Amino acid sequence: MRQYVKEVSSLIGATLRDARRDCTGAVVGVDQCREHPVVDVIWEGDTRPERVVMTRDQLEALIQAVKHRENDQQQAKQGKVERRHRA
Known part of the structure; x- marks a missing residue:
């Protein structure tokens, strides 16, 4: 039985x-759906996506990194809003 990585939809639109x-x-x-997961990435200057093959562990690590970056960006935005309200 194939093991699928959860929350891959969080990668769509992410910048790498x-x-x-x-x-x-x-x-x-x-x-x-293949033996190894594939992430399709359109690199700057290209018009067609490149298929990047990776292991499931690499895919899980990529998802976690994207989620951490999103959390950091949200916290930074909240900090700016709080500083504006204090001023």
Whole structure:
């Protein structure tokens, strides 16, 4: 029986950075129906998505990293709002 990673929908639209290429890209799809998960990313300057094959552990780690970044961004926004109200 195939093991699926939960919460992959949180990746759709997420921005990823490839340090080796020094570029960013947007996640446009996730396919877990194959032996290894595939994340479709459109890198800046490209028009077609690249299919990035990864392990389930890598996919889970990517989801957690995206969720942590979203939480950090929300906390930063809340901090700005609180500072504006105090001023």
